[in-house]
Amino acid sequence: MSMAFQYQEKKSFMHDVDPITKIVWMICISILVFIYETAIPQLVLFVITLATAFILARLSPKFVLRGIWIMLLFSIGFFILQVLFVPGRTQLFSLGPLRIYMESVDFATAITFRILTIFTTSLVFVATSDPRDIVISLTKQLKIPYRYAYSIFVALRFVPTLESEARVIEAAQTIRGVGKQKGLKNKVENIKRFSLPLLMGALRRVRITANTMEAKGYGAYSDRTYIRSIKISKKGIGFVALWMALTVYLIVLKFM
Template identity: 60%
Template sequence: MNFQYQPGNSFLHSVDPLNKVAWMVCISILAFIYEDTISHVILFAAVMLIAVVLAKLSVAFIFRGIWMLAVFSLGFFVLQVIFVPGKEILFSIGSLSIFKESVDFATAITFRIITVFLTSMVFVVTTDPRDLVLSLTQHLKIPYRIAYSLSIALRFIPTLESEAKVIEAAQVIRGVGKQKGLIHKIANFKRFTMPLLMSSIRRVHMTAITMEARGYGAYGTRTYTRELKVTAPSIVFSLASAAITVSLIAAKFI
């Protein structure tokens, strides 16, 4: 259950959602502006440091969350190395030449994908969906129907993950889902996907009926049981992120 809110007492848990969104935007801007490998490795290391120190996430927890994307990125890395052209040849395997520019480009793109994904995971793990709704409605004045839709999206991710584990366990108990071979794996995928899809549709339908039954959205405004406060450390965190981002952009283009 790596993609859901994990209650904690870290610094990032105390930062309000909007300032964490500002931090995510800064990381994304740097990830897409810089193109060399060294810059992306440093950016990834910085996000990892923030995740471990400021969010108090263990390294094992982080790698459990990103390992699947890392495997996908490895395949993407190999394809980029093979098909992206270059000038300086590092080595050759038969008739296949591996270029230095191709390896540098593939490594940078791979770290870019993982860095942006890791930043999003840190945001999800340290952000209570209820606080996100309050922040959007109270501070940005976004209609609460739209804000609640974003909250539901964050809540459904761990719910689907939990239901996927239940479906997998039920199929194993019935003696299916672990057969080897490509044909069996395709059949297993179909048996796994359809129940998950139907469960998701059923849950969305029930949520919509519940919202209608409770008159959700009948009024333009609503009251709140608590008001989300923006603390000084949160502002300092987002301003520091913005200042570092502007400085790095200026250092690159000036």
């Protein structure tokens, strides 16, 4: 079973373009979601992002939902709080002493879709970009020191590893009869019993990685060579040029 926020090796348009192109695409999306404050533009951007995930990246709806479900739950709670407590002028209806305004609903909807759009673009980037290609693109094309770029590679490698270890810990505790239990006190104990093995495993893995890098002399030289090479393709240039032109046009149209 594939895990969320892990590179998915397959053939698609987004898999074929280089990481720098996708970073520029993410920046364009981020700029657009922050210059608009109403619900309709945010909904359009979210639909475009989902279409990119489903069509251009060929990610399944199940995979995307598994990647954003936590943020989706957070966004729903955030939406309810914003609707209830953000003031407005045009009243839609009332719930006892609470008054629901059109402006608060529009603002809450816009913020909710903004969060989901940014999170979904990150999911598309991670799922379609080989961590090795990200490091090479950052060091060769953006001239970022490889020691800093490698930290991104480690983070992208550790996230799915920790997710896999979490599943193993949960399964082991369930087999031993100490699985999830109901009640507030039991939930606190469950979190403690689950988080400590995961934390210890993460610390052990970090120590092993650090010792390995030290033994191999990682960082001893200012530059290094790479077997793989990353080039910006014509389709990548066309894709990023389209998004940059669209972003500039919408910014000018917004503030004219």
